[in-house]
Amino acid sequence: MKVYLAPDTTSRGIMRVVDALTRYAPPSIQVVGTPQEAEFEVIHVWGRHDSVEKRVEALRKSGKPYAMIQYVLRSSMRPHTKDWIKMWEGSRVVWSYYHLPHIADQDLVDGDFNFYYAPLGVDTDVFDITTHVTGGNKRYVVLATSQHALAEGTRECAFATKEVGRKMLFIGHELRRGPDIVCKANLTDQELAWDYSACQYVSGLRRVDGFEFPVIEGAMCGARPIVFDRSEMRQWFNDFAIFINEGPREEVIKTLVEIFKNPAKEINEREKNIIRDRFNWSRIINGFWKEVI
Numbered sequence: 573m574k575v576y577l578a579p580d581t582t583s584r585g586i587m588r589v590v591d592a593l594t595r596y597a598p599p600s601i602q603v604v605g606t607p608q609e610a611e612f613e614v615i616h617v618w619g620r621h622d623s624v625e626k627r628v629e630a631l632r633k634s635g636k637p638y639a640m641i642q643y644v645l646r647s648s649m650r651p652h653t654k655d656w657i658k659m660w661e662g663s664r665v666v667w668s669y670y671h672l673p674h675i676a677d678q679d680l681v682d683g684d685f686n687f688y689y690a691p692l693g694v695d696t697d698v699f700d701i702t703t704h705v706t707g708g709n710k711r712y713v714v715l716a717t718s719q720h721a722l723a724e725g726t727r728e729c730a731f732a733t734k735e736v737g738r739k740m741l742f743i744g745h746e747l748r749r750g751p752d753i754v755c756k757a758n759l760t761d762q763e764l765a766w767d768y769s770a771c772q773y774v775s776g777l778r779r780v781d782g783f784e785f786p787v788i789e790g791a792m793c794g795a796r797p798i799v800f801d802r803s804e805m806r807q808w809f810n811d812f813a814i815f816i817n818e819g820p821r822e823e824v825i826k827t828l829v830e831i832f833k834n835p836a837k838e839i840n841e842r843e844k845n846i847i848r849d850r851f852n853w854s855r856i857i858n859g860f861w862k863e864v865i
Contacts, residue, residue, distance in 0.1 A: 741770070
């Protein structure tokens with residue numbers, strides 16, 4: 573079957589999913605470069621409801637089947653499941669790390685769709701550093717990454733870092749917040765892996781929605797993840813992450829200061845084995861393609 577996978581975004585995270593879908597595709601799946609060549613399409617849903625709806629309608633009219641990967645829901649412009657349910661019902665399978673049927677029940681929305689409940693994965697060929705920097709020798713107290721300074725706990729991490737007199741590593745554009753907030757961009761995955769290993773903690777503090785690759789990539793490189801205490805975070809990261817309340821910014825800063833005052837508990841081999849198994853790309857992707865075929 574000829575399948576079109578390309579997303580309408582350059583998101584590095586979503587491209588990780590596309591790469592895994594391609595890398596672990598079974599022999600019966602041929603990934604093609606244009607929608608015109610395809611017999612089947614995979615739609616990456618990262619928040620643009622109306623454009624997704626238009627694409628789904630076009631596929632329905634052409635009689636072409638599709639699958640959906642739902643990365644974002646509550647933080648989209650259409651956060652209620654009533655706005656998505658018809659598209660889900662028309663999809664051969666909907667993959668998400670949110671338990672969409674439970675969320676639909678919470679919204680009092682009736683629907684019947686084929687749901688694949690699975691996390692995203694980690695490339696342990698790159699993000700599995702066993703000789704990482706340890707303990708007090710780590711240069712940075714925390715690594716954060718985002719598109720801008722107010723997103724994904726970046727501001728909170730920066731303020732807490734300054735409060736404890738340490739350095740923070742930010743993967744993104746230059747923040748201009750002084751020499752203790754070190755900013756890097758355009759890293760290779762190997763460079764990113766070594767930078768994770770130089771940090772005691774890694775931030776996964778995205779509000780409302782999100783999976784957060786840095787949580788599992790950073791943990792495999794020896795950085796202890798910090799995440800907000802939400803159901804999807806508990807579902808996937810409960811065995812190895814630090815959970816904090818998703819409260820106002822000042823509350824989060826105070827909580828981070830208390831965490832940063834102490835060295836992170838090192839990620840042990842048992843925790844790494846949990847991550848290797850739970851976020852195994854091969855198994856996750858094989859499960860998705862079985863639902864498609």
